[in-house]
Amino acid sequence: xxxxxxxxxxxxxxxxxxxxxxxxxxxxxxxxxxxxxxxxxxxxxxxxxxxxxxxxxxxxxxxxxxxxxxxxxxxxxxxxxxxxxxxxxxxxxxxxxxxxxxxxxxxxxxxxxxxxxxxxxxxxxxxxxxxxxxxxxxxxxxxxxxxxxxxxxxxxxxxxxxxxxxxxxxxxxxxxxxxxxxxxxxxxxxxxxxxxxxxxxxxxxxxxxxxxxxxxxxxxxxxxxxxxxxxxxxxxxxxxxxxxxx
Amino acid sequence: xxxxxxxxxxxxxxxxxxxxxxxxxxxxxxxxxxxxxxxxxxxxxxxxxxxxxxxxxxxxxxxxxxxxxxxxxxxxxxxxxxxxxxxxxxxxxxxxxxxxxxxxxxxxxxxxxxxxxxxxxxxxxxxxxxxxxxxxxxxxxxxxxxxxxxxxxxxxxxxxxxxxxxxxxxxxx
Numbered sequence: 056x057x058x059x060x061x062x063x064x065x066x067x068x069x070x071x072x073x074x075x076x077x078x079x080x081x082x083x084x085x086x087x088x089x090x091x092x093x094x095x096x097x098x099x100x101x102x103x104x105x106x107x108x109x110x111x112x113x114x115x116x117x118x119x120x121x122x123x124x125x126x127x128x129x130x131x132x133x134x135x136x137x138x139x140x141x142x143x144x145x146x147x148x149x150x151x152x153x154x155x156x157x158x159x160x161x162x163x164x165x166x167x168x169x170x171x172x173x174x175x176x177x178x179x180x181x182x183x184x185x186x187x188x189x190x191x192x193x194x195x196x197x198x199x200x201x202x203x204x205x206x207x208x209x210x211x212x213x214x215x216x217x218x219x220x221x222x223x224x225x226x227x228x229x230x231x232x233x234x235x236x237x238x239x240x241x242x243x244x245x246x247x248x249x250x251x252x253x254x255x256x257x258x259x260x261x262x263x264x265x266x267x268x269x270x271x272x273x274x275x276x277x278x279x280x281x282x283x284x285x286x287x288x289x290x291x292x293x294x295x296x297x298x299x300x301x
Numbered sequence: 302x303x304x305x306x307x308x309x310x311x312x313x314x315x316x317x318x319x320x321x322x323x324x325x326x327x328x329x330x331x332x333x334x335x336x337x338x339x340x341x342x343x344x345x346x347x348x349x350x351x352x353x354x355x356x357x358x359x360x361x362x363x364x365x366x367x368x369x370x371x372x373x374x375x376x377x378x379x380x381x382x383x384x385x386x387x388x389x390x391x392x393x394x395x396x397x398x399x400x401x402x403x404x405x406x407x408x409x410x411x412x413x414x415x416x417x418x419x420x421x422x423x424x425x426x427x428x429x430x431x432x433x434x435x436x437x438x439x440x441x442x443x444x445x446x447x448x449x450x451x452x453x454x455x456x457x458x459x460x461x462x463x464x465x466x467x468x469x470x471x472x473x474x
Contacts, residue, residue, distance in 0.1 A: 064460060064467050067441045071322050078347035082412070223320045231348045234355065 066109055072101045081231060081240070093240055100228065100244040104251025107224045108140075115259040117181060117217045120289050121188075121210075122263035129261050136257025142218025144249030147225035148242060155233055178297035180216030184209065185290030192282035206282050225249065322346040323387075325433050325444040327471065329426075330452035336368050336424050339431075341388070343416040348451035350414040353377070358409070365407045373407045376440020379417060387468075388445070389432040397448050403457035432461055 074151055077099045084092045108115070158173030187209060224247045326342040345353065357373050358365065365373065381387070382399075389396045400420040408415045432444040446458045455474040461467055 061462065063438075064462065071441060071443060074322055074346055074348065084348075227320060227348045228354070231351050289400050 056262030062124060065165040066106060069106050070103070073099060073106065077103060077228065078231060081235060081237065083236075084240070093243075096240065097243055097247040100247035101251040103224070104140075104248035104253075105255055106251075107222075108250070108252040108255035115256055116292055117184075117213060117289060118256055118260045119263040120285050120292065121184075121213050122260045123267050127260075127264055127267075129144055129264060130261030131210065132264055135210055135255045136255075136260050138211070138214035139218040139256050140253030142215060143222045143252065143291060144225050144245045146219055147221035148229060148245050150221040151226045151229045151241075155230065175297060177216055177219050178293050180212065181220065181293030182290055183293075184216055184299065185210050185286050185288075185293055187212070188289060189283055190286075192280075203204040222248075222252070238252075243255070260281075311411040319442045321349045323440060323442050324448060325388075325442055325469075326432070326448045326450065327444070327456075328450040329452070329454075329456075331426050331451065331473070334426055334454065336426060338419050339424065340417065340419050341386075344410070345416075346416045347412050350409070350412060353414045354412075356408065357407070357414075363409055365384050365409060370405070370407050372415075374380075374405045378402075380406055384435070384437075387433055387440060389433050389434075390420075391432065393428050394430075419433075430470055430472050432468060432470040434461060442468055444471065 071140060080092060080096050080099065084096070097222050098287065118132070118139065121135075122132060191209070225248050228248065230239040232238070323346070324344040326344065326400060328340040328342070330338075354363075357369055357377070360366070361370075366471050385399050386402070388399060390399065391397070400422050402418040402420060405416065405418045406419070433444050435442060444458050449456050449458060449471065451473075456471050457474070458471050459468055461470045
């Protein structure tokens with residue numbers, strides 16, 4: 056646990072520096088240096104997203120749980136990691152722009168309230184995904200002989216349920232850009248950041264698939280047990296998130 | 302199975318990452334190893350400050366009036382009571398109840414919102430350790446050596462590394 060804590064401390068100090076660097080760089084943006092500075096900002100946003108997503112979050116927990124309990128391949132992990140990151144960023148963009156332009160005032164109060172609602176929706180969706188996976192596992196236990204092809208549906212559901220909560224990190228950067236009048240840069244920074252986050256989330260998925268492959272040997276023929284445990288844990292994660300946001 | 306468990310605990314043990322960074326500046330005048338008052342100054346990161354300024358600087362003049370100061374205190378500052386102000390004062394190794402905050406003043410400095418406040422009490426500095434950190438991991442409290450303004454004693458700021466929580470601590474010599 057000590058190493059984990061040290062790693063987190065290191066990640067926080069990196070984010071602290073990046074956060075400062077990105078805000079001073081965005082503020083220094085003017086007509087003369089716009090192209091080079093904008094590119095620099097997008098570069099930092101990418102790294103910020105990458106580091107931001109290494110910290111603990113429910114997206115990675117869900118992806119990791121899903122892939123440790125369901126047979127899959129690396130390509131799918133990338134696809135899901137990026138689906139989550141893109142939905143996460145789009146949700147943040149929609150939230151930020153609509154709050155900013157429609158509600159304008161009392162941004163923070165609305166921000167907190169809406170984030171809570173989004174978190175509750177996400178939690179309920181995650182619970183449903185957990186229940187669905189348990190159901191699927193039961194089904195595959197009863198139909199052991201047949202090879203079940205997992206429907207694409209569950210993967211889309213996983214991506215959507217995790218991604219729908221807008222990323223506060225993205226929202227903060229987008230809002231900062233909007234306030235300073237750099238609308239396009241705000242959108243591009245959100246995209247750059249989500250590319251970074253997508254990479255990290257995908258790696259969490261890949262790591263889980265690797266674990267699954269290793270464990271596959273002794274679980275041969277009984278993978279439904281793993282799937283049930285995974286579904287159960289996803290269900291718990293959803294309940295945990297729901298309780299936290301109520 | 303152990304691997305799964307460890308990985309599971311790792312990923313969900315802390316469900317958020319820091320989105321707000323606060324630099325904690327401490328000003329203490331120590332006399333004969335003691336002090337009656339400790340001043341905290343929180344400097345909130347520029348991006349979070351931007352959001353705050355939108356809400357709190359109602360006349361948009363870039364300064365905090367006394368009316369705005371009251372608004373911030375009631376709506377944005379007292380909520381930190383529930384989080385013990387992310388500050389743990391230990392005397393002889395035991396955490397004491399956080400004293401009532403006094404003289405709250407919000408300012409805007411270099412685009413950053415700052416909260417200054419005092420706590421009062423009889424502090425024997427050699428027995429006192431001040432720790433800052435957010436157990437929920439949402440706010441990153443940063444307390445570096447250069448943020449210390451201590452007269453009459455030597456103070457050292459270092460990182461604290463507890464199991465699911467970390468932050469900084471200041472010890473006095």
